[in-house]
Amino acid sequence: MLLAVLSGFLLAIAAPFLHRVAGKYIGWVLALLPASLAVYFSTFLSQVQDGPVLLEYQWLPGLDISLNFLVDGLSLTFALLISGIGTFILIYAGSYLAGHKYLARFYVIMLSFMASMLGLVLSDNLITLFVFWELTSITSYMLIGFNHEDLDARKCALQGLFVTVAGGLALMAGLIMLAIMTGSYSLAEILASSEPLHQHVFYTGAVLCILAGTFTKSAQVPFHFWLPNAMAAPTPVSAFLHSATMVKAGVYLMARLNPSLGEGELWSLMLMGFGAATMFTGAWLAFGSTGIKKILAYSTVMALGTLTMLIGVGTELAMTAFICFLVAHSLYKGALFMLAGALDHETGTKDITLMGGLRKSMPATATIAAFAALSLAGLPPLFGFIAKELMLEALIDAPVWSGVLLFVTVASAMLIVGVAGLVAIKPFFGAKGDTPKTPHEAPFGMLIGPAVLTIIALVFGLLPFIPENALLTAAVASVYGSPVDFYLALWHGINAPLMLSAASLVVGLLLFKAWPRIQPTLYAINYAGGRVGPEAGYFKFMEWITVVASWQTRMLQNGVLGIYMLVMVAVTFGLAGYTMLDQYGVHFTLNLADSHFYEWGIALLLVASAAFASGTHSRLGSVASMGVLGFGVALTFILFSAPDLGITQLLVETLTVILLVLVLFKLPEFVNLSTPFQRYRDLAVAIFGGVVITLMILAVLDIQYFESISSYYVENSAPLAYGRNIVNVILVDFRALDTLGEIFVLALAALGVFSMLKLKAEDQHKP
Structure with missing residues (x-):
């Protein structure tokens, strides 16, 4: 399994070489990998019927870190869709992008994208899952912006990256909270836990953060705008993105966590509300579009909303409908997108208003498109019909909001029937x-994929017991959290779902007939709404970020060292002081009973020298006062029985004063470069920092979380290190490596200075 997940990355490394060798057959050669993976994943079909399979690989045994993969009905369904559809996508891309100068680069990114998605759906560890989650965002960004010379492609790629990565940050926080709630980062352990998570104090925060990540990834309202713009990518990318990868990642994670988080009302109500809104929004925008890829993209938004809504409903029938709709959508959407690319490739346009009568020149494409569109519209005998009937039946029996959800669903179904007509008839x-x-x-390379996917949808519709017994039963149990007994059939008699489906068909056909007349009005409405909608808000937000970045660059990153120091001191000591007061308060003991008059004299001397150095306009006086300050510190060391430190301090201060005095001769005359306000501001910040650090030192003296280590040094300096000067023993013996490192740094600095001086001397002697 580890090799299966990582094989896409390994093949991506070899793709450029294989492209030079295989030439125009590169798509067929690379497709052997996902085809082999599909066969490998099929070997788990019988195993997942008995329950999840957990595969563990030791990564860092010493740290008890391993790579775990969870294979159950849900993850196996996604793995088969990714590898199966990915096989035909790679073949399709070889024909669609034949002769493209960056074809090898395309396959590198596409294989990495496929491998990232496989890792996401198969990972058992939350952190590993998140790593693959972010890899899908990065690789999809490169795929959407593949035509990097196109400004719109780069713009749309950045938009998708910003939206999904922003949601990914929220998701990371949510997954960490989920791990804290359950005490484990393993999905298998989280799903097996019987603890009611909806009663945990972190439940609300975890749900909101996780849904922020999944909603952005799966283009739920109000984040739906990035997905249609991702159509700037080449059609093979769009087909793979919409059918089995990327946008389905959010749906996968919601379904995966539903058994654990679905007990709370917040989870179910948010999924039903946002899912229903996304479903209708996608259907409405799809019906009002004219570009065939935009139409299909918005219909994907509709499907993602439908899947989210069904997870929120949460009943056994809803989970059954969810899995069936997931498989049906992947099959017909992959086929339709590849057919849309064929139309664009052979006609030179994506605008359906310019197309017509193509059945004579493209008969095979027309036939495949007709069957795929039947599944999109939810008509027999395609598998999409079974999924649609199950969805309507689940909504009729929904525990809450049944009438509202059913109304929105039927209205969306009417629009989608019209969309199917636009794709297959127009x-x-x-x-x-x-x-x-x-x-x-x-x-042939561009038609084999749509043909096979449509045939599978037809077989699943006519013989639904095949997918039901092979995989769907285990997949539904994974999403619901326990085994579910259901029966799939193409015909259930005349019932309420069938009547609603028939009504949507009739109204949808009427809408399709009226489309040429109403489309301009729909376009005007959508355009006006877009100017104040979520996408407009995104661009306003990006403009605001630019304004803030410009302001903070002018104010904080202006190249003035004094400003940098001011901000660092104010922020650092401000946060430290607030934390100290909030967590500890100003509670310390200061016993001055044993102090002597000469100690007070030294203290006053230190304060006076520091004040004089800060206020004088004489550089020589400032240097002299700083020397007094240093000598006062040395005297303090000597008074408190540290003569070696005192001597070191005296030597350093003497050398520093001499060097500064020598440098003074090279400096210009003293000039006031700051205003009185700036000087008083700097004085206030300096006093603030000094007060905070003083209070922290006093507080540290009063707080002791652990036993002091000083007694150990006192007791062991002579017996172990044969030295009575404890400070020297600590530096030379107990902290020998630390001291060696400091000496090494000083030696490097000395060599650097010597080299610069020698280099300068050589330059001066050159003629």
């Missing part, structure tokens, strides 16, 4: 359109 029937290129049938 380009291929009616009068011949005026396309930039003379249309002709797409090559």
Whole structure:
């Protein structure tokens, strides 16, 4: 399993070399890996029927760190979709991007993207899952901006990256809170725990943070705007992104955590509310668009909202509908996106208003598109029909908001039937359109993927017991948290879901017939809404970030060292002082009974010399007063029985004063470069920092969390190190490596200074 997950990264390294060797067959060669992975994952089909399979690989045994992979019905479903659809995507890309100068680079990123998604759905550890989660964001950013010479592609790639990574930061906090709540970072242990998490104090925070991450990833309202803009990516990327990867990552994580977090009302209500809103928003925007990729992208938003809503409903029937809809959507959306790329590739346009009558020049494409669109519309005998019927039945029996959810779902279904007509009827029937290129049938490599996916959807619709017995039963049990008994069939008789489905079909066909007349109005409404919608808010936010960055650069990063010091001192001592007062308060004991008059004299001398050095305009006087300060410190060391430190201090201060006096001859005359306000401000900050550090030192003397180590040094300096000067013994013996490091640093600095001086001397002797 470890090799299966990492194999995509390994093949990505070899992709450029293989591209030079395989040439135009590179897509078929690279597709052997995901095809092999699909076969490998299929070997787990029988095992997951009996429960989850946990695979553990020791990574750092000494630290008890391992790489664990959790294989159950849900993760196996995603793994098969990723590897199976990924096989046809790689083949498709070889034909779609044939001759592209960056084709090898494309395969490097695409294989890394596929491997990241496999790691995400199979990881058992929350931290490992998050690492792969972020890798999907990074690799999708590079794929969306693959045509990096296009300004719009770069802009859309950045937008997707900012939105998903911002959500990823929230997700990280949520996963950490979840681990604290359960006491484990293992998904298997979290799902097996019987502790009611919805009663935990962290539950609300964990749910909000996790949903912020999943909603941004899976384009839920109000974060839905980035997904249609991601259509700037090449069509193979769009097909893979929408069918089995990236946008399904958020849906996967919500489904994965549903057994643990779904007991709370906050979880279910948020998923139902945001899911229903996203479902209708996606259907509405899809029906009002004219670009075929935009239409399909917004229909993906609709599907993601539907999946989120079904997780929120949470019943056994809703979980069954969720898994069936997930599989059905992956099959028809992968096929439709690849067909959309074929239309663009062979006609030279994505605008469906310019297409028409293509069934004669592209008969195979038209046939496959018709069947895939039937699944999109939820019509028999495709698997999409079974998923749609289950969804309607689940909403009829929903425990809360049943009527509202059912109304929104039926309205969305009507619009999606119209969308299916736009995709399958508008380009291929009616009068011949005026396309930039003379249309002709797409090559075999671009049609095999859509054909196989559509055939699978047809077989699953006609023989639903095949996916039910093979995998779907285990997948539903994984999402629901316990085994679920259900039965899939193409025909359940005349019932309420069938009548609602028929009504959506009739109204949807009427909407499709009226589309040429109402589309301009829909476009105007959507355009006006877009100017004040979430995407407009995103651009305003980005402008605000730019303004703030410009301001803080002018104010804080202006190249003035004094400002840097001021900010660092104020912030550091401000936070330290607040923490001390909040956690400890000003409670310390200061016993001055044993102090002597000469100690007070030394203290006053130190204060006076520091004040004089700060206020004088004479550089020589300032240096002299700083020398007095240093000698006062040396005298303090001597009075408190540290003559060696005192001698060291005297030598250092003497040398410093001499050097400073010599340097004074090279400096210009003293000039006031600051205003009185700036000087008083600096004085206030300096006094504040001094007061805080003084209080902290006094507080440290009064607080002792551990037994002092000084007694150990006193007792062992002579017996162990044969020295009675404890300070010297500590430096030379007990902290020998630390002292050696300091000597090494000083030696390097001396060598550096010597080299610069020698270099300067050599330059002066050159003619």
